[in-house]
Amino acid sequence: MPRRQDATSAVSAGRFSVACSDCGQRGEGASFRQCRDCRGGTAISYASMRPIALTGHARMWDFAGRLPVGDAANIVSLGEGGTPLLGSSADRNAALYFKNEGQNPTGSQKDRAMSVAVSVAKERRVSQIVVASTGSVGVSCAAYSAHAGIRCLIMVPAGTPVERLQPMMALGARVVEIDGTFEQIEAILASLDSRRWYQASTIMGMNCFQGEGPKTIAYEIAGQLGRVPDWVVVPIGGGGTLHGIWRGFVELVDLGSTAHVPRMVGVQARALNLLERLDLSRVPTADEVHAKAPDERTESVCRNLRHAVPPDWRGAVRAVRESGGLFCSVTDEQALDWQLRLGREEGIFCEPSSAVVGQAVADLRSRGIIEREQSVVAVITGSGFREVGILGAMNPRRCTATVGEAELERLLRAVQ
Amino acid sequence: MPRRQDATSAVSAGRFSVACSDCGQRGEGASFRQCRDCRGGTAISYASMRPIALTGHARMWDFAGRLPVGDAANIVSLGEGGTPLLGSSADRNAALYFKNEGQNPTGSQKDRAMSVAVSVAKERRVSQIVVASTGSVGVSCAAYSAHAGIRCLIMVPAGTPVERLQPMMALGARVVEIDGTFEQIEAILASLDSRRWYQASTIMGMNCFQGEGPKTIAYEIAGQLGRVPDWVVVPIGGGGTLHGIWRGFVELVDLGSTAHVPRMVGVQARALNLLERLDLSRVPTADEVHAKAPDERTESVCRNLRHAVPPDWRGAVRAVRESGGLFCSVTDEQALDWQLRLGREEGIFCEPSSAVVGQAVADLRSRGIIEREQSVVAVITGSGFREVGILGAMNPRRCTATVGEAELERLLRAVQ
Numbered sequence: 001m002p003r004r005q006d007a008t009s010a011v012s013a014g015r016f017s018v019a020c021s022d023c024g025q026r027g028e029g030a031s032f033r034q035c036r037d038c039r040g041g042t043a044i045s046y047a048s049m050r051p052i053a054l055t056g057h058a059r060m061w062d063f064a065g066r067l068p069v070g071d072a073a074n075i076v077s078l079g080e081g082g083t084p085l086l087g088s089s090a091d092r093n094a095a096l097y098f099k100n101e102g103q104n105p106t107g108s109q110k111d112r113a114m115s116v117a118v119s120v121a122k123e124r125r126v127s128q129i130v131v132a133s134t135g136s137v138g139v140s141c142a143a144y145s146a147h148a149g150i151r152c153l154i155m156v157p158a159g160t161p162v163e164r165l166q167p168m169m170a171l172g173a174r175v176v177e178i179d180g181t182f183e184q185i186e187a188i189l190a191s192l193d194s195r196r197w198y199q200a201s202t203i204m205g206m207n208c209f210q211g212e213g214p215k216t217i218a219y220e221i222a223g224q225l226g227r228v229p230d231w232v233v234v235p236i237g238g239g240g241t242l243h244g245i246w247r248g249f250v251e252l253v254d255l256g257s258t259a260h261v262p263r264m265v266g267v268q269a270r271a272l273n274l275l276e277r278l279d280l281s282r283v284p285t286a287d288e289v290h291a292k293a294p295d296e297r298t299e300s301v302c303r304n305l306r307h308a309v310p311p312d313w314r315g316a317v318r319a320v321r322e323s324g325g326l327f328c329s330v331t332d333e334q335a336l337d338w339q340l341r342l343g344r345e346e347g348i349f350c351e352p353s354s355a356v357v358g359q360a361v362a363d364l365r366s367r368g369i370i371e372r373e374q375s376v377v378a379v380i381t382g383s384g385f386r387e388v389g390i391l392g393a394m395n396p397r398r399c400t401a402t403v404g405e406a407e408l409e410r411l412l413r414a415v416q
Numbered sequence: 417m418p419r420r421q422d423a424t425s426a427v428s429a430g431r432f433s434v435a436c437s438d439c440g441q442r443g444e445g446a447s448f449r450q451c452r453d454c455r456g457g458t459a460i461s462y463a464s465m466r467p468i469a470l471t472g473h474a475r476m477w478d479f480a481g482r483l484p485v486g487d488a489a490n491i492v493s494l495g496e497g498g499t500p501l502l503g504s505s506a507d508r509n510a511a512l513y514f515k516n517e518g519q520n521p522t523g524s525q526k527d528r529a530m531s532v533a534v535s536v537a538k539e540r541r542v543s544q545i546v547v548a549s550t551g552s553v554g555v556s557c558a559a560y561s562a563h564a565g566i567r568c569l570i571m572v573p574a575g576t577p578v579e580r581l582q583p584m585m586a587l588g589a590r591v592v593e594i595d596g597t598f599e600q601i602e603a604i605l606a607s608l609d610s611r612r613w614y615q616a617s618t619i620m621g622m623n624c625f626q627g628e629g630p631k632t633i634a635y636e637i638a639g640q641l642g643r644v645p646d647w648v649v650v651p652i653g654g655g656g657t658l659h660g661i662w663r664g665f666v667e668l669v670d671l672g673s674t675a676h677v678p679r680m681v682g683v684q685a686r687a688l689n690l691l692e693r694l695d696l697s698r699v700p701t702a703d704e705v706h707a708k709a710p711d712e713r714t715e716s717v718c719r720n721l722r723h724a725v726p727p728d729w730r731g732a733v734r735a736v737r738e739s740g741g742l743f744c745s746v747t748d749e750q751a752l753d754w755q756l757r758l759g760r761e762e763g764i765f766c767e768p769s770s771a772v773v774g775q776a777v778a779d780l781r782s783r784g785i786i787e788r789e790q791s792v793v794a795v796i797t798g799s800g801f802r803e804v805g806i807l808g809a810m811n812p813r814r815c816t817a818t819v820g821e822a823e824l825e826r827l828l829r830a831v832q
Binding site: 057058059077078079082083084086089100103104105106107128130139142143144145146147148149151153155156158162163165166167169170171172174175176177178179188191192193196197339340343344345346347348349383384385386388389391395396397398399403404405408411412 | 473474475493494495498499500502505516519520521522523544546555558559560561562563564565567569571572574578579581582583585586587588590591592593594595604607608609612613755756759760761762763764765799800801802804805807811812813814815819820821824827828
């Protein structure tokens with residue numbers, strides 16, 4: 001038998017159980033949304049307590065023993081994970097690395113979550129998947145559903161750029177644009193019968209399984225760097241990715257693979273910087289959080305960070321508090337500026353929602369919070385190719401076909 | 417020292433030499449374009465004759481001993497290669513695999529060539545790189561040049577969609593649109609002093625080093641599949657990728673790593689099917705080739721296959737003849753149809769220029785040329801995210817925020 005990269009024949013899947021960490025209710029069986037009220041509280045535990053083997057060449061399903069799929073034959077993989085950890089070209093301290101999640105199958109870190117979510121759907125013999133998305137989750141869910149042969153229905157808020165919807169449709173998904181906000185779509189989904197409608201949401205309270213995917217980012221960073229960095233900086237959309245990466249580092253420590261957990265930084269868009277404005281000296285209540293929330297219609301060029309209240313704020317707050325990290329925020333202007341800086345200086349073309357990590361690292365170093373010699377891994381969550389429309393104002397120089405060496409020289413000089 | 421994914425500290429680079437395989441002239445030193453007249457004849461040979469170690473987890477620079485960089489410190493890497501080999505979901509024979517090169521750093525197989533070309537530029541202390549491109553090469557060259565800190569000037573034919581140019585600019589490249597054809601741009605580049613202008617063209621006669629990159633696709637396929645497939649199907653743009661992959665398989669045989677070379681299929685756009693129309697019972701002459709060439713302005717939705725005369729036709733013809741393969745072609749309508757089929761059935765969102773391999777495999781099976789039980793690897797050369805504009809006619813359904821289960825059910829049924 002050929003060895004297939006999609007890993008279905010190469011890995012041994014682990015035994016695991018699901019429970020609500022708050023009320024103790026077991027979540028196995030048809031439904032796993034019982035604890036919707038204590039979002040973020042659902043926990044998956046694994047039978048194996050062996051240390052996780054760290055290497056520089058792992059892909060996500062090499063860690064199948066720490067992912068919630070019972071039978072390896074049900075793994076739905078498009079080759080997610082194994083993304084490069086790039087040493088910064090521009091950083092003089094040689095202590096800054098970029099984990100480029102834009103090289104995942106559909107161009108974002110969400111492919112890890114969706115690979116798990118759709119594998120679980122296949123294991124449960126689900127015939128249709130439904131998901132809410134402003135972009136990344138939708139296209140990822142469409143791709144994995146197609147690969148698994150499962151129907152996919154994606155609900156997007158009105159106003160999502162059509163360049164983000166067309167790839168979903170090209171991947172065979174049914175896309176429905178809803179005249180309402182992301183929050184209103186969430187309310188629709190919460191009202192559906194969860195036994196009939198499998199929801200591949202990346203919100204922990206809607207689907208706890210997918211939340212295990214981002215853990216593998218932590219495993220890979222530790223393997224590629226050969227140690228745990230001092231800081232890990234992550235853009236905050238819903239908050240689930242930051243939370244998941246942190247849990248991955250916690251697992252590594254718990255299993256004896258590494259010695260400590262890095263300090264986690266969550267980066268928000270300035271106009272939506274709810275988490276930065278919280279008092280983190282204690283755990284905030286839901287009322288406090290909602291009282292500080294910005295208007296749901298607040299816009300930002302960082303499309304993937306556009307949540308008035310990040311649905312997984314509990315997990316994100318926990319990760320930041322327990323790791324001794326912090327939240328910060330970046331303006332739209334800075335995000336656009338850093339999109340071009342990361343392109344020009346590092347050769348990484350990312351979306352503005354990811355470029356925020358560049359400004360965040362610069363700010364935190366300037367403020368003396370990240371010290372000069374400390375190592376930092378900044379997670380580039382998504383590729384810039386998925387929203388080229390944002391570059392609309394750029395236009396090339398134009399020349400005639402008689403251009404010669406002198407003219408090329410002038411052009412190079414003119415743009416330096 | 418941390419282990420960096422960009423491999424500069426992890427590999428040992430090989431010793432190699434460059435010569436014209438036709439006239440024997442040595443190509444080392446400042447220039448490597450002496451044999452521009454016998455294009456495709458330049459050959460690089462390596463000191464090591466050890467078998468190539470094949471694994472399922474290799475990235476490109478794991479094969480540094482077979483790539484033309486003398487000092488590993490000069491390797492410019494963004495994490496290219498190591499792309500997934502996906503077993504087809506839709507193929508009932510379970511003998512069809514897709515090598516998805518769209519997961520390279522800038523979304524195409526050209527990243528392998530550009531990683532080598534820019535590494536050689538760094539090794540030669542080049543301060544500026546110039547390249548002609550209709551899309552993929554330009555954005556890739558921009559990214560690697562930026563990562564290396566080398567200035568990059570890209571010349572594109574007028575009419576190249578701005579969505580393909582903007583990422584190049586976001587990556588810091590200087591882009592000049594030329595009022596002329598790709599062939600006219602080539603003529604400009606050929607007139608430049610090659611000692612002053614390092615050209616990262618993916619044409620063998622312009623830069624023989626980059627041509628070594630695609631070999632690693634063959635190494636990876638053999639490692640991931642655990643054997644050599646019966647057929648390898650590759651879209652033909654300039655022809656260099658097909659030629660390079662074939663040379664990779666030949667090297668594997670020469671070094672004793674594998675036992676045979678697969679039959680190579682080159683797929684062209686129907687309106688530009690020059691190579692399919694050649695009499696391959698003998699080696700065609702340049703005059704014969706040019707006599708059969710279509711008009712230079714011939715259009716195709718397969719943008720990356722739009723060469724009237726594929727510049728590396730000699731290499732492509734040699735690969736197909738010596739491997740017992742063939743050339744075939746696909747209409748624009750079929751390419752667009754297969755873009756959606758590969759999306760819907762496989763979960764792979766690729767550009768039409770790559771989707772041609774789907775139709776090619778179906779045709780060759782239907783004609784009985786590829787037999788039912790024979791294994792086939794189809795190379796998806798580029799991601800669809802880089803030219804979303806092509807999906808312009810697709811628009812989503814629209815609903816109000818009051819949508820419920822019954823309406824969702826109707827929607828799913830309506831689109832089946």
